[in-house]
Amino acid sequence: MGFIRKSSAPLVGVDISSTAVKLLQLSRSGTGYRVENYAVEPLPANAVVEKSLADIDAVGQAIRRAAERAGIKTKGAAAAVPGSSVISRVIPMAANLSEEDMEAQVEVEAGNYVPYPMEEVNYDFEVLGPMPNAPDSVQVLLVASRSENVEARQAALEMGGLEAKLVDVEAFAIENAFSLIVPQLTAKKDGLVALVDIGASMTTINVLQQGRSQYLREQQFGGKQLTDEIMRRYGLSYEEAGRAKRLGGLPDTYEVEVLEPFKDSLAQQVGRLLQFYYASSQYNRVDQIVVAGGCASIPGIAQVIEENLGVPTIVANPLAQMTLDRRVQANALALDAPALMIACGLAMRSFD
Numbered sequence: 001m002g003f004i005r006k007s008s009a010p011l012v013g014v015d016i017s018s019t020a021v022k023l024l025q026l027s028r029s030g031t032g033y034r035v036e037n038y039a040v041e042p043l044p045a046n047a048v049v050e051k052s053l054a055d056i057d058a059v060g061q062a063i064r065r066a067a068e069r070a071g072i073k074t075k076g077a078a079a080a081v082p083g084s085s086v087i088s089r090v091i092p093m094a095a096n097l098s099e100e101d102m103e104a105q106v107e108v109e110a111g112n113y114v115p116y117p118m119e120e121v122n123y124d125f126e127v128l129g130p131m132p133n134a135p136d137s138v139q140v141l142l143v144a145s146r147s148e149n150v151e152a153r154q155a156a157l158e159m160g161g162l163e164a165k166l167v168d169v170e171a172f173a174i175e176n177a178f179s180l181i182v183p184q185l186t187a188k189k190d191g192l193v194a195l196v197d198i199g200a201s202m203t204t205i206n207v208l209q210q211g212r213s214q215y216l217r218e219q220q221f222g223g224k225q226l227t228d229e230i231m232r233r234y235g236l237s238y239e240e241a242g243r244a245k246r247l248g249g250l251p252d253t254y255e256v257e258v259l260e261p262f263k264d265s266l267a268q269q270v271g272r273l274l275q276f277y278y279a280s281s282q283y284n285r286v287d288q289i290v291v292a293g294g295c296a297s298i299p300g301i302a303q304v305i306e307e308n309l310g311v312p313t314i315v316a317n318p319l320a321q322m323t324l325d326r327r328v329q330a331n332a333l334a335l336d337a338p339a340l341m342i343a344c345g346l347a348m349r350s351f352d
Contacts, residue, residue: 013346041066060159173345191287198295296338
């Protein structure tokens with residue numbers, strides 16, 4: 001699925017978060033994948049605000065720097081809009097409709113669900129399968145987003161020297177990459193897995209069952225709270241605090257006074273998101289938690305969440321079983337891997 005779908009040529013997955021752009025290019029290696037190139041390039045403060053591109057030029061320049069540093073030659077790219085900017089509905093349709101008739105019917109249905117003029121919207125649909133207890137009908141997933149959300153990402157990619165061949169939805173990209181996490185799970189095959197992506201300013205929970213998303217929710221919380229506390233406590237600038245958080249050099253008291261309380265607070269936020277899920281579903285427990293995003297690289301974070309919530313927890317690494325091009329630094333990639341779920345899911349669209 002994608003709001004723009006132009007070709008099936010190789011694609012660079014481009015994840016635009018609030019603090020960085022992440023580029024990843026994959027190739028096939030036997031039955032698996034190979035990491036050809038990747039780069040993470042920081043963004044200036046406020047270039048992306050609440051997942052909206054506030055400074056398209058700054059984002060485009062960051063994409064260009066990342067592509068040059070990684071040596072990426074492929075021009076086709078896949079990006080994604082956040083789930084908060086998307087309207088999605090599952091609608092029933094007659095199973096015997098031709099592709100043309102289904103497209104026409106989806107356009108009519110979209111007008112009933114989308115609260116904007118259709119000329120201001122990008123939309124797409126996908127047939128999920130037969131309707132339960134209705135063999136003559138199918139379930140069709142309709143997804144729509146304001147065109148400005150899609151066009152902003154197109155423009156940023158073009159400024160970065162790339163061309164948007166596909167614009168997806170972040171949640172679907174994560175769902176796509178989730179298949180690579182499955183071998184790392186201890187949950188039973190049909191168990192509920194909460195994939196929690198903890199970014200700089202937003203935490204997203206995606207509850208999946210057998211690889212399909214059942215629930216999605218975003219909450220404002222992320223690594224920026226830790227950066228802000230480092231700034232306040234040690235009198236550092238935003239850039240200095242971010243660098244110290246990643247590379248070290250903070251006082252010996254940092255871990256006890258700042259990092260440990262943040263980890264406990266993060267675990268509480270994950271617990272709160274799970275409570276929202278339990279309140280809206282028939283379940284009162286998930287079988288496993290998978291932590292992704294930049295904060296997943298904090299040492300011991302999975303253990304703290306598991307101890308606080310009593311649910312087995314692991315850190316996501318969608319690239320764990322991939323071979324690497326000789327130019328890719330394995331140690332750096334291992335640190336960045338939990339934050340590359342969206343970029344990975346987008347890069348995998350090359351092989352759909």
